[in-house]
Amino acid sequence: MVQFPILHDCDSCVTKKHPLFRYLTAEELEDVSLNRETETYKRGSIIYQEGHRMKGFYCVQSGIIKIYKSGFDGKEQIIRFAKSGDIIGYRSVVSNEPACTTTEVLEDSKVCHIPTHILLNLVRNNGDFAVELMKLTCKELGEANSYLTDVVQKTVKERLAEILLHLQAEFGEDPDRVLKISLTREELSNIVGTATESIIRFLSEFKNEGLIELKGRKIKILDRPGLKQIANN
């Protein structure tokens, strides 16, 4: 019997990690497998850039990727992060618009590129896939709207507490309870949407109040309920 190493690779990666691909037929999965290209990116590299045309979307196998928009003065606003199992860039493919975000690799990543027509065919021909992708988009939309409300109505301190908890929930902790995602103060400020100095001040405030432990970029959350109360939801 002939082996299909590529197919097997995809089968063992994408399928298991994302409900999206759960509903693909063997045929569709093979189509994806044969047309995708796996690429490795080092920390700091840009996968695609705001304003550029996309030739497909990406499925993240490993690593962490930062997705952000640039404001008019160059200050970046981080929209979200993507990690193993997440897909990125599909918005622009579906809308057939230039990318509205830039994606930069935070931790060395392995990423599969899947061409536009494959995605559109899947949405068109596989109802379950379409529903799952819609769910994903709607989830992102809900989160975006929630965060908009937060940004407008909460203080920087409250948002920082919220973000720390969110990062903990999304990326988890090492055995020593340090947050797995490691960000510069500037990156934290670009999530919260504030000045770097403000982040520094509130982080050390949290430290002094015994809510977190700090060692450079290593952040350990000590008092989850305390932070939750500050974030107030």
Add this chain to the structure above:
Amino acid sequence: MVQFPILHDCDSCVTKKHPLFRYLTAEELEDVSLNRETETYKRGSIIYQEGHRMKGFYCVQSGIIKIYKSGFDGKEQIIRFAKSGDIIGYRSVVSNEPACTTTEVLEDSKVCHIPTHILLNLVRNNGDFAVELMKLTCKELGEANSYLTDVVQKTVKERLAEILLHLQAEFGEDPDRVLKISLTREELSNIVGTATESIIRFLSEFKNEGLIELKGRKIKILDRPGLKQIANN
């Protein structure tokens, strides 16, 4: 030959107004027509409320509807408006989650309610419909992300200028050039995400600078380029 007034009604309304329904087969359209319920809402009435379960989504025939989220202290953040041809509430239907926004009628509206299973069947069985709905969602997502960046990086004055231009573009003007959508100062503040008093101050600043004309809630945009420059995009 037998007449189908209900079908005809839907045919003359929804189909023409939204690309979404352009791709429905005659059969699908009839299914929608037979299962939808048209309701009339007066100014001030709530169509659905944040946190409630939805039994379907809505298609706006006429009127203007305000879609907002409530912050923890009750202050509302307006997410967007819906007008003739827009569909609302589909996010919650697709995600199968409680509504994450409240919708309140700003101007007397005629709205069609279409039950959940119809929407899901359309997404599942009609690829073109699925793609169009995805496009719509992705467009909203892109706008939400853009506005998030704005809120974080721009001043209230800049955002107000931007919102005024946006309201002009979305709802248009009367023959006398007054913006068609009429909002209280508080509602404006709930879009921009600021205090009512701030809106009042900047509106009169714009007036004094000859950018707009004010007569109560009637706003006339006199200097579009000037506002654009303030909004700076």
Add this chain to the structure above:
DNA sequence: CGGTACGTTGAGTCATATCAACCATAGTGG
């Protein structure tokens, strides 16, 4: 005619940004 909701204005306060100086660390090249 009084009530209710909306609009306006001014004064004071506060959260956060900005600016500036300085420290820590890690390459890098002479």
Add this chain to the structure above:
DNA sequence: CCACTATGGTTGATATGACTCAACGTACCG
């Protein structure tokens, strides 16, 4: 091996945008 530079982190002082509070004006409505 040591300045040298770059990058990120920290702290304090100051500036300012925007909120809050409070008073008052305005207009419509029963």
